[in-house]
Amino acid sequence: MIIYIFADLEGISGISGDAYVNGEFAAAGRQLMVEEINLCASACFEAGADRVIVRDGHGSGVNFSSSQLDSRIELVQGATPGKRFFGLEGASGLILLGYHAMAGTPGAILEHTYSSKTIMNLYLNGRPVGEIGLDAAIAGEYGVPVILVSGDDKACREAEEWIPGVRTCCVKEGFGCNSGLLYRRDYTVKLLRETTLAAVRSVAEFKPLKTDYPATVRWDLCERCPVPVQAGYEVLSGRSYQHTAETVEKAFLG
Numbered sequence: 001m002i003i004y005i006f007a008d009l010e011g012i013s014g015i016s017g018d019a020y021v022n023g024e025f026a027a028a029g030r031q032l033m034v035e036e037i038n039l040c041a042s043a044c045f046e047a048g049a050d051r052v053i054v055r056d057g058h059g060s061g062v063n064f065s066s067s068q069l070d071s072r073i074e075l076v077q078g079a080t081p082g083k084r085f086f087g088l089e090g091a092s093g094l095i096l097l098g099y100h101a102m103a104g105t106p107g108a109i110l111e112h113t114y115s116s117k118t119i120m121n122l123y124l125n126g127r128p129v130g131e132i133g134l135d136a137a138i139a140g141e142y143g144v145p146v147i148l149v150s151g152d153d154k155a156c157r158e159a160e161e162w163i164p165g166v167r168t169c170c171v172k173e174g175f176g177c178n179s180g181l182l183y184r185r186d187y188t189v190k191l192l193r194e195t196t197l198a199a200v201r202s203v204a205e206f207k208p209l210k211t212d213y214p215a216t217v218r219w220d221l222c223e224r225c226p227v228p229v230q231a232g233y234e235v236l237s238g239r240s241y242q243h244t245a246e247t248v249e250k251a252f253l254g
């Protein structure tokens with residue numbers, strides 16, 4: 001059994017805002033991410049995984065040294081153009097670790113959708129979508145179900161709205177983009193271990209997310225961001241465009 005963990009940074013426990021991502025505590029934020037990855041992976045192995053593949057999934061995709069990880073983990077780092085996941089094929093389940101709510105979610109810690117600088121809103125087949133829904137839809141195209149999502153309370157709610165039956169691990173409560181209640185560390189450590197064990201042990205019960213095809217992804221851009229000029233992209237306005245393709249991954253990544 002292969003379990004794939006896609007790890008982002010913003011929804012990791014102990015991270016309350018941008019100070020831990022780009023600011024004064026950025027090093028501490030990355031250390032918290034490493035600790036949470038190791039904890040989650042260790043629970044995957046304990047629950048019977050033969051292989052655990054971790055995608056270092058924040059920003060550039062290189063947020064820590066491979067030497068910091070549990071030596072049993074296989075690590076995907078760096079950019080993978082045209083592909084959201086590398087090495088997902090054959091996995092039994094996907095864990096979205098440290099995820100965050102979609103752009104514009106009130107009270108959500110570090111809410112955004114892929115790029116806070118360029119994307120105001122994203123839609124999949126007309127429904128507002130964030131990274132949780134879109135990544136689950138892409139994983140579904142590889143036949144892989146999302147089994148667990150961790151993050152703040154808003155990210156967990158969004159996961160439940162998008163992915164029927166998914167397990168969630170709520171490690172903090174958001175008050176705003178840069179504020180929240182961080183649950184005590186001994187509690188989140190125990191909760192992540194227990195929810196991971198439960199999700200991996202029942203991996204056969206989860207179903208890959210289904211989407212209607214062809215798939216259309218629509219972008220509403222932030223102010224002064226250019227719309228694309230290449231063929232296949234339909235420009236709806238100076239700040240909005242869409243792309244339709246036979247898969248969500250192709251509609252989104254081209």
Ligand SMILES: [Zn+2]
Pocket residue numbers: 008009010057058059
């Ligand atoms: Zn991120």
